[in-house]
Amino acid sequence: MIEEGVFHDSIVKRNRRGKLWSRFYFGSLVIAIVALITLFLTVIDQAFGTVALSYVIDPATLADGRPLDQLSNEELADILTNNLSAGRARIVLRDNVIVNYNADTYTKQPIQELLQGRTFDSSVGEKTLGTLSVEEVGNILGQNLSTTTLLDIVTTEVIQEQILESWPLFQTLFNYNQIVAENAEKHPEGQLQFRSWINTRFLTTPMATEALKTGVRTALLGSLWIIAITIFVALPIGIGSAVYLEEYARTGTRSRLFNIINNIIEINIRNLAGVPSIIYGMLGLFVFVRLLGDVTQGRTILSAGLTMALLILPVIIINAQEAIRAVPYSIREASYGMGATRWQTVSRQVLPAALPGIMTGTILGVSRAVGETAPLIVVGAATFIVTDPSGFFSQFTALPIQVYQWTSLPQAEFRYVAAAAIVVLLILLMSLNATAIILRNRFSRRLA
Amino acid sequence: MNYTVSNSNKAVELKNVSIYYGDYRAVKDVSLDIERNKITAFIGPSGCGKSTVLRCINRMNDLVPGAHVEGEVLYRGRNLYADDVDAVEVRRRIGMVFQKPNPFPKSIYDNVAYGPRLLGVKDRKVLDQIVELSLQQAALWDEVKNDLKKSGLALSGGQQQRLCIARAIAVEPDIILMDEPCSALDPIATQRIEELMKELVKDYTIVIVTHNMQQAVRVSNYTAFYYIRKQEIDGKEIRWGELVEFGKTKQVFDQPEQEETSDYISGRFG
Amino acid sequence: MSSMELNAGNQLGALSQKGQLLASVLQNETTDGININKRPRVGEIIIQNLLLICGVVSIVTTVLIVYTLLNQAIGFFNSLAWLPARTLTVNSSIERVAIPNPIDATSTEISLVTEAGELVGALQRIPYSEGQMIRIGDEIMLVQSVGRRAITVDRGTEGSTATNHEAGIPIEVLISNPIRLGEELSATDNQIALQTVGTLPFTVEQVIRIHNEDMRIIEVAADNTSITVERGYNGTEAIVQPSGEAVMASKQPSLTEFLTHTKWQPQIGEFGVLPLVYATLMTTIIALLVAVPLGLGAAVYLSEYASPRARSTLKPILEILAGVPTVVYGFFAITFMTPLLRGLLGADNVSIYNMASAGLVMGVMIVPTISSISEDALSAVPRSLREASYGLGATKLETIVRVIIPGALSGIIAAFILGMSRAVGETMIVAIAAGAGPASAINFLKPFQAGETMTGHIARISGGDLSYGSIDYNSIFAIGLALFVMTLILNLISGFIARRFREVYQ
Numbered sequence A: 001m002i003e004e005g006v007f008h009d010s011i012v013k014r015n016r017r018g019k020l021w022s023r024f025y026f027g028s029l030v031i032a033i034v035a036l037i038t039l040f041l042t043v044i045d046q047a048f049g050t051v052a053l054s055y056v057i058d059p060a061t062l063a064d065g066r067p068l069d070q071l072s073n074e075e076l077a078d079i080l081t082n083n084l085s086a087g088r089a090r091i092v093l094r095d096n097v098i099v100n101y102n103a104d105t106y107t108k109q110p111i112q113e114l115l116q117g118r119t120f121d122s123s124v125g126e127k128t129l130g131t132l133s134v135e136e137v138g139n140i141l142g143q144n145l146s147t148t149t150l151l152d153i154v155t156t157e158v159i160q161e162q163i164l165e166s167w168p169l170f171q172t173l174f175n176y177n178q179i180v181a182e183n184a185e186k187h188p189e190g191q192l193q194f195r196s197w198i199n200t201r202f203l204t205t206p207m208a209t210e211a212l213k214t215g216v217r218t219a220l221l222g223s224l225w226i227i228a229i230t231i232f233v234a235l236p237i238g239i240g241s242a243v244y245l246e247e248y249a250r251t252g253t254r255s256r257l258f259n260i261i262n263n264i265i266e267i268n269i270r271n272l273a274g275v276p277s278i279i280y281g282m283l284g285l286f287v288f289v290r291l292l293g294d295v296t297q298g299r300t301i302l303s304a305g306l307t308m309a310l311l312i313l314p315v316i317i318i319n320a321q322e323a324i325r326a327v328p329y330s331i332r333e334a335s336y337g338m339g340a341t342r343w344q345t346v347s348r349q350v351l352p353a354a355l356p357g358i359m360t361g362t363i364l365g366v367s368r369a370v371g372e373t374a375p376l377i378v379v380g381a382a383t384f385i386v387t388d389p390s391g392f393f394s395q396f397t398a399l400p401i402q403v404y405q406w407t408s409l410p411q412a413e414f415r416y417v418a419a420a421a422i423v424v425l426l427i428l429l430m431s432l433n434a435t436a437i438i439l440r441n442r443f444s445r446r447l448a
Numbered sequence B: 001m002n003y004t005v006s007n008s009n010k011a012v013e014l015k016n017v018s019i020y021y022g023d024y025r026a027v028k029d030v031s032l033d034i035e036r037n038k039i040t041a042f043i044g045p046s047g048c049g050k051s052t053v054l055r056c057i058n059r060m061n062d063l064v065p066g067a068h069v070e071g072e073v074l075y076r077g078r079n080l081y082a083d084d085v086d087a088v089e090v091r092r093r094i095g096m097v098f099q100k101p102n103p104f105p106k107s108i109y110d111n112v113a114y115g116p117r118l119l120g121v122k123d124r125k126v127l128d129q130i131v132e133l134s135l136q137q138a139a140l141w142d143e144v145k146n147d148l149k150k151s152g153l154a155l156s157g158g159q160q161q162r163l164c165i166a167r168a169i170a171v172e173p174d175i176i177l178m179d180e181p182c183s184a185l186d187p188i189a190t191q192r193i194e195e196l197m198k199e200l201v202k203d204y205t206i207v208i209v210t211h212n213m214q215q216a217v218r219v220s221n222y223t224a225f226y227y228i229r230k231q232e233i234d235g236k237e238i239r240w241g242e243l244v245e246f247g248k249t250k251q252v253f254d255q256p257e258q259e260e261t262s263d264y265i266s267g268r269f270g
Numbered sequence C: 001m002s003s004m005e006l007n008a009g010n011q012l013g014a015l016s017q018k019g020q021l022l023a024s025v026l027q028n029e030t031t032d033g034i035n036i037n038k039r040p041r042v043g044e045i046i047i048q049n050l051l052l053i054c055g056v057v058s059i060v061t062t063v064l065i066v067y068t069l070l071n072q073a074i075g076f077f078n079s080l081a082w083l084p085a086r087t088l089t090v091n092s093s094i095e096r097v098a099i100p101n102p103i104d105a106t107s108t109e110i111s112l113v114t115e116a117g118e119l120v121g122a123l124q125r126i127p128y129s130e131g132q133m134i135r136i137g138d139e140i141m142l143v144q145s146v147g148r149r150a151i152t153v154d155r156g157t158e159g160s161t162a163t164n165h166e167a168g169i170p171i172e173v174l175i176s177n178p179i180r181l182g183e184e185l186s187a188t189d190n191q192i193a194l195q196t197v198g199t200l201p202f203t204v205e206q207v208i209r210i211h212n213e214d215m216r217i218i219e220v221a222a223d224n225t226s227i228t229v230e231r232g233y234n235g236t237e238a239i240v241q242p243s244g245e246a247v248m249a250s251k252q253p254s255l256t257e258f259l260t261h262t263k264w265q266p267q268i269g270e271f272g273v274l275p276l277v278y279a280t281l282m283t284t285i286i287a288l289l290v291a292v293p294l295g296l297g298a299a300v301y302l303s304e305y306a307s308p309r310a311r312s313t314l315k316p317i318l319e320i321l322a323g324v325p326t327v328v329y330g331f332f333a334i335t336f337m338t339p340l341l342r343g344l345l346g347a348d349n350v351s352i353y354n355m356a357s358a359g360l361v362m363g364v365m366i367v368p369t370i371s372s373i374s375e376d377a378l379s380a381v382p383r384s385l386r387e388a389s390y391g392l393g394a395t396k397l398e399t400i401v402r403v404i405i406p407g408a409l410s411g412i413i414a415a416f417i418l419g420m421s422r423a424v425g426e427t428m429i430v431a432i433a434a435g436a437g438p439a440s441a442i443n444f445l446k447p448f449q450a451g452e453t454m455t456g457h458i459a460r461i462s463g464g465d466l467s468y469g470s471i472d473y474n475s476i477f478a479i480g481l482a483l484f485v486m487t488l489i490l491n492l493i494s495g496f497i498a499r500r501f502r503e504v505y506q
């Protein structure tokens, strides 16, 4: 005989335990999501914030309080003329306009020879660089450089902006007083300024050694090049493999050998998908960079793109296979029943119907390629590069490589730069995924 | 097999056909003749191999890995399974309509034009005419002539099946195989398809699989009754389908020769 | 015969309107008879073969991976590290003291204080200095720093192995004596007189190098004063060598050393991969400690508790975790997790670069892998089993714990192993947050210290300027091969278990 109370007790206990555990299950999910949110917040936190800057000359005093980015070329050139020594001005001219120089540049070569194809006053044509006056240099700079470049020169040469310290966003928002106090104590000359580390300048300038001046232009272009090569190589091969496996290998009578080959391909693809990405980097280093070095010219965009293509091939194949498998068999039957050949059936019915799925899968794969860092490190991303990639055989860097390099630098400011690069990377990824969703929706509407 | 068709009227002749899926023999020793411009119905309990036999007539079973056929399927005097016969060409001559309507996810026009386009017809005018004629033959033209651009999937089930028939006849096949074409349709749609078949049979030879015996009686000229045989071998039960009786529909239903047939049609099983 | 008739029969019937239309535009659509002859479909065959080639590309990829790793790893095992040849002798001028306490194989600190609280052997101060080599039993150690009461050492150096030592074993101080040429060597002389103390560390067949000239040892004199060599070995030029020139000894990595030794520094002839493996295991274990409960918990919630609507919003969020590039996780580890750990546990206890931070973040990264596979496994458990359990009066939790999770166990294990494989192969998080430098096995149980994993090491080495011939270059492929084998085995096991699981419920 069980007393009712005992029975009741135990069921209450059991239910209580059930509730506790259900909280744990839910909690696990919540923790994972909180971690994700924290991750994004960390990035945002670092991508914006306050900086303490010091100037040799306060920009506010340079143009009677007008913001510098509204000045014309002439006005900027004037600022340079007024604030630079003649010697410094000549160096600026040499570095920004002449570029190719040697020991004779200063004293022997006339300006008209040095500045061939550039604009300059004919009065200075006979002079050498060493004898130009500040005004003459200023004029040449104003006539030959873009406003942005001039502004850059003013910032580096005249204002000589320098970061003393930087603080992240949330501290700026919620504890600004402390920043002010810290700044007053540590660097009384420091001028506090809100800074978005991600800005148009950051997007459009190449790498530099200083956090304030560096940018992701080269890396962004490098990533786009690599994506292009990756898609160009991996997409046809990936779809081809998937079509082969789903439409050719599975149906019809086949010899034993063929079945064995097909099985090997299947198993092999699943295993390739699990190979650590860094191993693909080693494959790229040995095969593309070294063995095929004559074709790829070594550590180039082409080698990187091919490596990435191999890396995402299994992802594309597996996703495309799934998409193709999802096409109802009845459509194939109908087509074959009409007297269509295999390729007619595949190209006119199966592939169009599977396209949205294939696209989504491809974009998943490409997203992976965009974020992959390790293989590129091994293949040999350039550590410092300021020229835009110009083709298959350029040296390369890519967004994630930049993130890695900036994160690994000891100077604290570069953490902020890395965060800004992450924002760019994540935006690139999000736009890729958005494209996938839009394309998929458009296609599935058309097919409905 | 107590009935044979005179040679000149044979559309297809099956001689001792056995069909295998891998090692499994699904159908054993079927021999029958299908007469030109007549409707032949295949009936029998589920799993007895009606679809299998039907699909072997246009080599659809080739698409199933491991499936193969023994015996001969003669079409215009040629064994369809001979080495020098092209399965794709066979299917273009012997069309098929499936159990579930399966229009392509394309417009009505594109569905019907699919076959002619496969054959290489590009001339838009010719295509227009073929589409119109086929849809008329399939008794669908009046319903869809104003929105040929509409997706085939937007039609009702009965219309979809007629679209599939139109699509099948657009390449002017010789024979149309229909595998339970009405099983997914309501009675009214079924009736329209049955009427349609009676029209079509003037131009084409039709073989239809049906599990509905009334339908067989209503539409068919000949009926083939298949049945599942079982045997124990080494404690394992082996099953296969066999053609039990074949003849004029009236005769098969009114005076069946085999006991299984009469049991089946009187509804004692199946 | 009958075929003739039939064809004739067909000609009789006039073509239908549609047939005429088709015949009007198509060449092979003739009015007489029907042609079902085999057609040469060249296009089809070409396409089929092209597609087959596409399929084969993935096999080629695997072959290339295996070829690359094997070829270059063999290069590693065939390459030589050059070290100054030297002999080790005991410095008898320093008093031998016995270790007062037992030392176990993993500790790096040797206390020299007796129970009475005094230095052992009535020493006034510890007589060793930094950089000195000491020997306890058979194990040679390198003194890293000298404190007032204890020394810290690098264990198991010079190819010896770190072992446990009992109290009372004496500490001997070793002197390293470089081996030099005893007298000038002409370009043809095969007999080399050496200036040395103690037993020569040479073996016959070993290759030595003196100032760019390689020589192969043919004989080592019994009195340890000279060797006979083959001059100008390996295509090097035999030259006149001045007296006093240092002799370099070659060291070649062996598979046994690679797999069993506990030091990795190929440039100086330390070829034991174990420290890198240990660091990899350490970060992997930490990652799994995070990912398994979280992933499994999330999977149970999603498959058993969440409403379809909640599921369809929560699951994609979880999947975003899988889409975040790993370099971003690395950034997260170093800017968020490391400061957090240092804040919680004290900056003294947690290095800036540490395995715990990398492992924890890596755990978050694998959660979606584990949860999505486990969830599939959980939802594959048939309804009937659940209903049977509820029918017996079990609560939801009891059903989950006693019926559903056991039912899905092999699927869950497959997920766990796959997660492990991910963690082992993950590079960027550890490269950024776990630290660098030659790790030693001793860091195994110290998650808050820096530790370099296999992947982290490969990334660091190849991030610099690698020259293709160097032993460093080849060594990363040997590590890569080990990594490949480890992940391959894990993936195969996971795949095997998952397949078995699927069979059970089909």
Ligand SMILES: Nc1ncnc2c1ncn2[C@@H]1O[C@H](COP(=O)(O)OP(=O)(O)O)[C@@H](O)[C@H]1O
Pocket: B021, B026, B044, B045, B046, B047, B048, B049, B050, B051, B052, B053, B064, B241
């Ligand atoms: N693709 C296939 N693979 C293997 N066996 C099949 C396949 N299609 C049909 N069968 C088997 O062949 C037998 C006959 O099937 P089917 O022709 O579909 O019968 P029916 O159409 O008369 O119901 C059944 O036992 C079925 O299991």
Ligand SMILES: [Mg+2]
Pocket: B050, B051, B052
């Ligand atoms: Mg059937």
